[in-house]
Amino acid sequence: MDLEGLRHRFGGPNVSFRRGPGELTAVDVEHEFGSVSVAFNGAHVLDYKTSRGDSVLWLSPHSNFVPGKPIRGGIPICWPWFGPHSTDPGLPAHGFARLSQWTLSRIGSPENEEGIEGVFELSSSDQFKSHWPHPFHLTYAVSILDGSLDISLVARNLGEQPVTLSGALHTYLGVNRIDQVEIRGLEGCDYLDQLEQLARKRQIGVVVFDREVDRIYLEGPERVQVTGTSAGIPMELLSRGSRSTVVWNPWIDKARRMPDFGDEDYLQMVCVETANAGPDQRRLRPKATHELGVRIRPVMD
Ligand code: BG6
Numbered sequence: 001m002d003l004e005g006l007r008h009r010f011g012g013p014n015v016s017f018r019r020g021p022g023e024l025t026a027v028d029v030e031h032e033f034g035s036v037s038v039a040f041n042g043a044h045v046l047d048y049k050t051s052r053g054d055s056v057l058w059l060s061p062h063s064n065f066v067p068g069k070p071i072r073g074g075i076p077i078c079w080p081w082f083g084p085h086s087t088d089p090g091l092p093a094h095g096f097a098r099l100s101q102w103t104l105s106r107i108g109s110p111e112n113e114e115g116i117e118g119v120f121e122l123s124s125s126d127q128f129k130s131h132w133p134h135p136f137h138l139t140y141a142v143s144i145l146d147g148s149l150d151i152s153l154v155a156r157n158l159g160e161q162p163v164t165l166s167g168a169l170h171t172y173l174g175v176n177r178i179d180q181v182e183i184r185g186l187e188g189c190d191y192l193d194q195l196e197q198l199a200r201k202r203q204i205g206v207v208v209f210d211r212e213v214d215r216i217y218l219e220g221p222e223r224v225q226v227t228g229t230s231a232g233i234p235m236e237l238l239s240r241g242s243r244s245t246v247v248w249n250p251w252i253d254k255a256r257r258m259p260d261f262g263d264e265d266y267l268q269m270v271c272v273e274t275a276n277a278g279p280d281q282r283r284l285r286p287k288a289t290h291e292l293g294v295r296i297r298p299v300m301d
Helices: 003-010 251-257
Strands: 015-019 025-031 034-039 044-050 103-108 115-123 136-145 148-157 163-165 167-174 190-193 199-202 213-218 223-226 235-240 244-249 269-276 282-284 289-298
Touching (some): 003 025, 034 115, 235 269
Antiparallel strands (some): 015 025, 034 044, 115 136, 148 289, 190 213
16 A cells, blocks of 8 residues: 555554655554554564653664665564574575565554554465465554553464464664663573574573673563663563563674674664574464564563
């Protein structure tokens, strides 16, 4: 649907559509509880501001903003696999959901809470068959609620065979200085170190950053807290349908190697990803669904 069609169908006092950033089309939703911008490319949340106007997410100024290319920052949807494809290195890292054009199906009130939500959808079609032959339907709800952003990715297996899924809601949080950030809640958890061929290690104390970190925490808690955020208040991530949390910061050398990431940008972001990664893969029977969700909110106490 073009911009005029979108405005006609969904536009209103709180909802506007634009071309941009770059070549992308995005929707901006404003509410007394906060505001959010989502690009149709990847149903990618670009920005979330709390009711106080504090920006919670980090978005790379060096990102590509081109249909079919991943966006660096915000909340990419990694699906139906996390990281490199398990057998075919030629397939896109983190799956194709973040590269695809999603359809907006609804903007309105969430079912059980006050606020406003936008619902996006993506279905199997011939363009995905070479990557993923299994029929599927994805529903992605982005909701601004009182004091939080809630996102929910529901995958339905429309095929006759079971499928195995991995993925992540790959949240890039903005931080003031990465070397002053702490992630609380993962103390004592085992993790797979992606920088050492998935060596299994145990987290001692809170997670701090003084080097590149790329870890899949296993059997972690539903709730983790991140201090030192650019929103000026600790943020809490409360996950659903996930037993693994990915924590990533590329640090200095990898930042220099990434074309869509500034050399100093590693100082200002941390990824805390609500994931189905490592051994946390989900097998979906025919017609079954799986929800991966996260609620992101400032810690008020
Ligand atoms: C993280 C992975 O989830 O995403 C890292 O754990 C990876 O290994 C990072 O480097 C970014 O991935 P991409 O494909 O967006 O560059």
